[in-house]
Amino acid sequence: MTGAEDARTPRERYRAQVRAEVKKHAWEQIATAGASALSLNAIAKQMGMSGPALYRYFASRDDLITELVRDAYRSLADTFRATAGSAQTGGAGDTGETGVDVTALAHALRGWALDDPQRYFLVYGTPVPGYHAPDDITAIAAEIMATLLDACAALPSPGPATRFAAHLEDHRQWARDHPAPSATLHRALTFWTRLHGVLSLELAGHFTGMGFDPALLFAAELDDLRRPHDEPTE
Amino acid sequence: MTGAEDARTPRERYRAQVRAEVKKHAWEQIATAGASALSLNAIAKQMGMSGPALYRYFASRDDLITELVRDAYRSLADTFRATAGSAQTGGAGDTGETGVDVTALAHALRGWALDDPQRYFLVYGTPVPGYHAPDDITAIAAEIMATLLDACAALPSPGPATRFAAHLEDHRQWARDHPAPSATLHRALTFWTRLHGVLSLELAGHFTGMGFDPALLFAAELDDLRRPHDEPTE
DNA sequence: TGTACATCAGTGAACGCGCGTTCACTGATGTAC
DNA sequence: TGTACATCAGTGAACGCGCGTTCACTGATGTAC
Numbered sequence: 001m002t003g004a005e006d007a008r009t010p011r012e013r014y015r016a017q018v019r020a021e022v023k024k025h026a027w028e029q030i031a032t033a034g035a036s037a038l039s040l041n042a043i044a045k046q047m048g049m050s051g052p053a054l055y056r057y058f059a060s061r062d063d064l065i066t067e068l069v070r071d072a073y074r075s076l077a078d079t080f081r082a083t084a085g086s087a088q089t090g091g092a093g094d095t096g097e098t099g100v101d102v103t104a105l106a107h108a109l110r111g112w113a114l115d116d117p118q119r120y121f122l123v124y125g126t127p128v129p130g131y132h133a134p135d136d137i138t139a140i141a142a143e144i145m146a147t148l149l150d151a152c153a154a155l156p157s158p159g160p161a162t163r164f165a166a167h168l169e170d171h172r173q174w175a176r177d178h179p180a181p182s183a184t185l186h187r188a189l190t191f192w193t194r195l196h197g198v199l200s201l202e203l204a205g206h207f208t209g210m211g212f213d214p215a216l217l218f219a220a221e222l223d224d225l226r227r228p229h230d231e232p233t234e
Numbered sequence: 235m236t237g238a239e240d241a242r243t244p245r246e247r248y249r250a251q252v253r254a255e256v257k258k259h260a261w262e263q264i265a266t267a268g269a270s271a272l273s274l275n276a277i278a279k280q281m282g283m284s285g286p287a288l289y290r291y292f293a294s295r296d297d298l299i300t301e302l303v304r305d306a307y308r309s310l311a312d313t314f315r316a317t318a319g320s321a322q323t324g325g326a327g328d329t330g331e332t333g334v335d336v337t338a339l340a341h342a343l344r345g346w347a348l349d350d351p352q353r354y355f356l357v358y359g360t361p362v363p364g365y366h367a368p369d370d371i372t373a374i375a376a377e378i379m380a381t382l383l384d385a386c387a388a389l390p391s392p393g394p395a396t397r398f399a400a401h402l403e404d405h406r407q408w409a410r411d412h413p414a415p416s417a418t419l420h421r422a423l424t425f426w427t428r429l430h431g432v433l434s435l436e437l438a439g440h441f442t443g444m445g446f447d448p449a450l451l452f453a454a455e456l457d458d459l460r461r462p463h464d465e466p467t468e
Numbered sequence: 469t470g471t472a473c474a475t476c477a478g479t480g481a482a483c484g485c486g487c488g489t490t491c492a493c494t495g496a497t498g499t500a501c
Numbered sequence: 502t503g504t505a506c507a508t509c510a511g512t513g514a515a516c517g518c519g520c521g522t523t524c525a526c527t528g529a530t531g532t533a534c
Contacts, residue, residue: 009498010497010498011497011498011508011509011510014510015509015510018510031363032363032364033362033363033364034270034360034362035360036270036271037270039486039487039488040487040488040489041486041487041488042486042487049511049512050511050512050513051488051489052488052489052490052491052511052512052513053510053511053512055488055489055490056510056511060488060489061487061488061489118360118363121360121361124434124435124440125359125360125438126268126269126352126355126359126360126438127355127437127438128267129265129266129267129268129352130266130267141440162454163450163454163457164446164451164454167446167450168446171444171445171446172445172446173443173444173445174443174444174445186454189446189451190455192431192435193428193431193432193435193451193455194428194431194455195431196431196434196435197426197427197428197429197430197431197432197434198431200358200430200434201358201426201427201430203361204358204359204360205361206358206375209372209408210405210407210408211405211406211407211408212401212402212405212406213401213405216397216398216401217398217423217427219398220396220397220398220420220424221424221427221428223397243531244530245475245476245530245531248477249476249477252477273519273520273521274520274521274522275520275521276519276520283477283478283479284478284479284480285520285521285522286478286479286480286521286522286524287477287478287479289521289522289523290476290477290478294521294522295520295521295522
């Protein structure tokens with residue numbers, strides 16, 4: 001068995017290939033000069049084509065950027081799903097918990113971010129005022145959050161009933177279908193904001209010259225997230 | 235006494251005034267379309283001047299942007315200093331600690347960020363690949379960090395001796411002149427990354443549609459930062 | 469107070485550039501009989 | 502297998518635009534005697 005049949009016509013396959021190559025050059029351009037410097041004409045030149053040729057493949061510059069954003073989200077969602085699927089805890093003398101490992105997710109996130117910082121910033125960086133992502137991208141973001149929620153739900157202790165968790169009790173539209181208690185939602189949000197806090201400052205270079213190893217700060221935050229906390233004072 | 239003498243000549247005062255007006259329009263443009271869309275010609279048009287006139291006031295577009303970045307840093311540093319100077323703890327039946335109040339700093343940071351999100355992102359948002367801030371801006375960043383360190387040093391408990399603090403023991407170039415123990419440095423860094431994590435995701439709109447109140451998540455993180463923690467497990 | 473000069477703000481024309489995008493067209497590839 | 506037609510990739514010219522930046526110049530403001 002040499003592989004599944006490719007139902008696509010040669011033309012379709014060629015189209016897909018050129019589209020992929022355009023995107024590849026687009027990412028290189030973004031990595032070099034930032035997303036705002038992305039230029040269709042420059043990409044065409046790099047590919048040895050004339051500018052208007054690209055309009056066979058993308059309706060407009062905005063269209064291309066939106067697709068890059070979508071691909072970035074999709075890439076992170078897939079990375080999360082793959083990590084969640086293969087990295088269950090409970091194997092090596094652990095505390096007996098089962099399910100998705102939140103530590104593995106954290107390292108997957110960090111790896112994904114370091115792999116291409118500008119891709120990370122295209123998702124989580126400075127927003128362009130007025131831009132609204134289409135619905136299908138929002139759906140991918142929700143998918144990412146769902147994977148994270150599953151992992152947090154699998155943590156040994158459900159976490160303390162924080163005041164913010166009480167607020168979430170009545171404000172959990174984003175997770176209304178998830179069975180996890182609100183304390184777990186709080187944990188997931190905290191996981192997200194804390195790791196993003198370290199990662200985005202690190203990738204933006206705000207730690208350079210300070211001397212310490214950002215990976216260890218990341219690890220410290222992760223350790224803290226895994227540790228059950230006291231009840232909040234008062 | 236109607237005020238101190240203004241040693242500046244009328245021409246100098248005029249210059250300063252026009253420069254300020256240029257910056258004002260620049261900020262409006264950034265708020266509307268992001269920093270990458272900033273255009274000298276557009277600013278001149280808004281001011282009813284011709285484009286080249288602005289070159290009397292700024293050497294180049296990059297020069298203007300650098301100055302906006304500097305002003306943003308300066309603004310945050312001043313806000314922090316003012317907050318630290320006027321908001322000592324220990325007044326209202328507190329636990330007896332004295333010195334700068336970290337809670338006040340946190341709220342000052344949040345207020346400053348919400349006041350002008352694009353200004354926040356100009357400081358902490360997506361970096362432009364290849365751009366390096368001049369030294370005097372780095373110095374302002376250090377000033378901000380110093381104020382934060384002072385506040386963390388004034389917290390009731392010095393915090394536990396975390397593993398990361400042990401690493402900082404030998405990697406605290408950025409705070410080699412500060413008397414605070416490394417555990418306090420760890421606290422300051424955590425303060426920074428956690429609050430930035432919540433703020434940047436909030437300002438970028440990643441919480442919109444989720445239903446909860448970002449202010450309460452921010453408050454929850456702040457509460458957690460103020461609470462002394464257990465020793466790390468193991 | 470008045471005159472001569474220097475300083476400086478602002479203009480308008482111009483340069484060169486690269487951008488996104490449209491359009492009519494050529495030539496190659498695939499499809500139908 | 503060959504022919505007629507439809508589909509589609511890619512080109513080159515062109516449009517209009519706005520950008521940053523320079524330059525020589527005008528006119529107003531300030532300074533020195």
